Amino acid sequence: MKKTIFTGAGVAIVTPMNADGSINYEEFGRMIDFQIENQTDAIIVCGTTGESSTMTDEEHVECIRYCVDKVNKRVPVIAGTGSNDTRYAVELSKEAEKLGADALLLVTPYYNKTSQRGLTAHFTAIADSVHIPAILYNVPSRTGVNISLDTYKALCRHENIAAAKEASGNISAIAKVIEECGEYMDVYSGNDDQIVPIMSLGGKGVISVLSNVMPKETHMITKYCLDNNFAEAAKLQIKYLKLANDLFMDVNPIPVKEAMNLMGWNAGECRLPLLKMEESKIEKLAATMKEYGLIK
Numbered sequence: 001m002k003k004t005i006f007t008g009a010g011v012a013i014v015t016p017m018n019a020d021g022s023i024n025y026e027e028f029g030r031m032i033d034f035q036i037e038n039q040t041d042a043i044i045v046c047g048t049t050g051e052s053s054t055m056t057d058e059e060h061v062e063c064i065r066y067c068v069d070k071v072n073k074r075v076p077v078i079a080g081t082g083s084n085d086t087r088y089a090v091e092l093s094k095e096a097e098k099l100g101a102d103a104l105l106l107v108t109p110y111y112n113k114t115s116q117r118g119l120t121a122h123f124t125a126i127a128d129s130v131h132i133p134a135i136l137y138n139v140p141s142r143t144g145v146n147i148s149l150d151t152y153k154a155l156c157r158h159e160n161i162a163a164a165k166e167a168s169g170n171i172s173a174i175a176k177v178i179e180e181c182g183e184y185m186d187v188y189s190g191n192d193d194q195i196v197p198i199m200s201l202g203g204k205g206v207i208s209v210l211s212n213v214m215p216k217e218t219h220m221i222t223k224y225c226l227d228n229n230f231a232e233a234a235k236l237q238i239k240y241l242k243l244a245n246d247l248f249m250d251v252n253p254i255p256v257k258e259a260m261n262l263m264g265w266n267a268g269e270c271r272l273p274l275l276k277m278e279e280s281k282i283e284k285l286a287a288t289m290k291e292y293g294l295i296k
Helices: 025-038 057-070 084-097 118-129 149-156 171-181 192-200 215-226 232-237 239-248 252-263 279-291
Strands: 008-011 040-043 077-080 103-108 135-137 161-166 186-189 203-208
Touching: 008 025, 008 215, 008 239, 025 040, 025 057, 040 057, 057 077, 057 084, 077 084, 084 103, 084 118, 103 118, 118 135, 149 171, 149 192, 161 215, 171 192, 171 279, 186 192, 192 203, 192 232, 192 239, 215 232, 232 239, 239 279, 252 279
Parallel strands: 008 040, 008 203, 040 077, 077 103, 103 135, 135 161, 161 186, 186 203
Antiparallel strands: none
């Protein structure tokens, strides 16, 4: 069995932006400290929630560098280095390793897609190029590509492929992945509304959007699961379900950045083509946040 990268709740952290659209590193540092102080178990930087798809190469590298230095080994840092261009993903992954990232998050190739054979070749090429573990990221709703069970079985024995972030939403398929690959690869929930179901099947935790605004509470859901207290975990899962769902009332990370702004963070707005939410959705989100005591 490979070494587990982390157990518990890892935050898919937002990237705060200044008014001119540049990255607000001062606020980013505050957010990182807030997460660690509130028991987040890992920081996932430059993922979907971090708007990596609209970062320049220089910004992507600098964001990883800043996060690794700021975290300073307090928790694992997992760098999003996936791409639909295998050569680019290889180079970015090698750079993240040099910068001190503890692991990589590799999304399936999007837009140009690929076959299952292509997925195997793509992920193998990246994993072969580094000496740190990788988490495969399966999110077919955004990429148009689903990692099949047979592909997971082909990849999970690679020494550097240590885990999967499963955001397919298909609990039955995820159960089969854990059954067939669990000896060689950990599985994390990629959806905040499925933490308990996936961990009850043997998952190690979650890579979470909810953790941006409720890090301690999300950590506790996973802690109860890891303590085999699924009754209490389920209570918390259900308690925070409305907020978790509202954070996806628009395209991620639009709602979570709005939520953070409402809480007093300077998260800024998303870069185009993502737009600020309509006022009616902001009012709905604010009402939900008031119910949870996040804002007055």
